[in-house]
Amino acid sequence: MSKIEEIASAVERGKAKLVPGLVEEALDEGADPVEILNKGMIDAMSVVGEKFKNNEIFVPEMLVAARAMKKGVEVLKPSLGGSSDISIGKAVIGTVQGDLHDIGKNLVCLMIESAGFEVQDLGVDVPAEKFVESAADPDVKIVGVSALLTTTMPAMKATVEALNQAPNRENFKVMVGGAPITQEFADEIGADAYTPDAATAASVAKAFVVG
């Protein structure tokens, strides 16, 4: 097994204590930092996402894998040339105004970050104006909007409508999710995508940006 394969295996198993050392060893052996990132970590997280979607693993295993990757990225960062090596774009993600639920939103943040995005977590109970203000950053490629209550779906609609009015709307994609949200609702309010879980959100976001 190559060092990069070892890193991938450790990330998949959520071995946060092992990953930094393995990354250091890989760098010492002369491995390409971008390859360590892409093949050792981001690809590993794609595998984790698939297993999560198929109920082969559950939330805790996905979380520890994402955290293990994060530890590895910390070691890797100084060796990467610039931010374009590390990030494929910026994603801003939050739960709509009036809604305090953060579980799904947090999972999406972690998985999207693990797919190679720089993530700005806006938190919960976020007004539409805050989403729009954050989306004004020209580096933002994805805006993720979460709602967990049927009663906060109107706030999601208002948020997406406000985002759709933004002058730089063509710069970013709007993704929505949460327990009561459906593809039909996403279409109705003018979102670019609805995804049912965090792993799918990560793969769809990545597809939007890198094709």
Place this chain on the structure above:
Amino acid sequence: MFRKIPFVKAELDVIGMTQGYARRPGSPIRNTPVTPRENMISLFYDKKPFWMPTFGELAMTGSEVYTKHLGRGRACDITDVFGIEWEYVESAGGSIVRPGTPLLDDVNNWKEVVHIPDISDWGWEEEAKETKLDPRFSHEMSLINGFWFERLISFMDFMEAAVALIDEEQQDAIKELFAATTDLACKVVDKICELYPLVDFINVHDDWGSQAAPFFSQDVAYELFVPFMKQLTDHIHSWGRKATLHSCGHNEDRIQCFIDGGFDLWAPQNMNHIKELYDNYGDKIIFAAWPEQFDPETCPEEEQRRIARKFVDDFSTPGKPAILSQYGRFALTPAFSDEMYEYSRKKYGELFG
């Protein structure tokens, strides 16, 4: 002998309404030959009900003493006995801990910050004296926000709680914490059973899943949760009461955990496949089930009656009783509920009479 009494139309007469619970309307009380409580006890103990009961006939009740100190069921912000601040969300009709400032970041530290309370002087006796329960009904005392995963989430926020479940360095501490919270739960059960002879059921909450899947694996469930569930349900049973479970989420894959945890009834949410669960496990645990969906505003009365008969037929296998779930409350139109009562009353008379 009552089983021999043939159905008569006068049984459909509504002679009153139950009190309702959690700001929801009550259920109709019919002119039945035995009381709803006798029906419910017959359903749970002999598995031979007289008619298909609704969730409203398992009359949910709550203890203000419990919710004030340990729960989250009040329509206002509260700080519970552990110091957790619950924020009431009017539009959702429930409370949530605003995330971001957890009490606990590592379960190994729980003894330093989580103080298990002495519940004896909370005013249980005074509350019980003032509480009037209708003796015609089985009453189910709800312990909202239970003693295991939901409690851990309230202490740690969701993500840290989830990670702790598979962190070998925290698992022993979780077991210690759950042993303490389960002991606390048993003391609450003692108070309820001592003071409320009309409470036949203790309803325990622990949400285990999202709309798509359980939060954690079956191995984790058996390692960290099931033994404590069993301890609590054994304790409930030692008082001659039944244990019912409220566990939100797509948790059908954890049904064996709930059975081995000793629960007598589970009310799954409707993202679970209720008929499959019933067919495969209905002899081991009672399900609160629901009929096929219809729009009460537009569905013709005859169609509603057909759906009611099908619902009874689907969930009336001898040895596998069921009740209509609160997730089937959309169906409680006059036509549906009349038909469900009359058809099940006649059918059960033939089956068990």
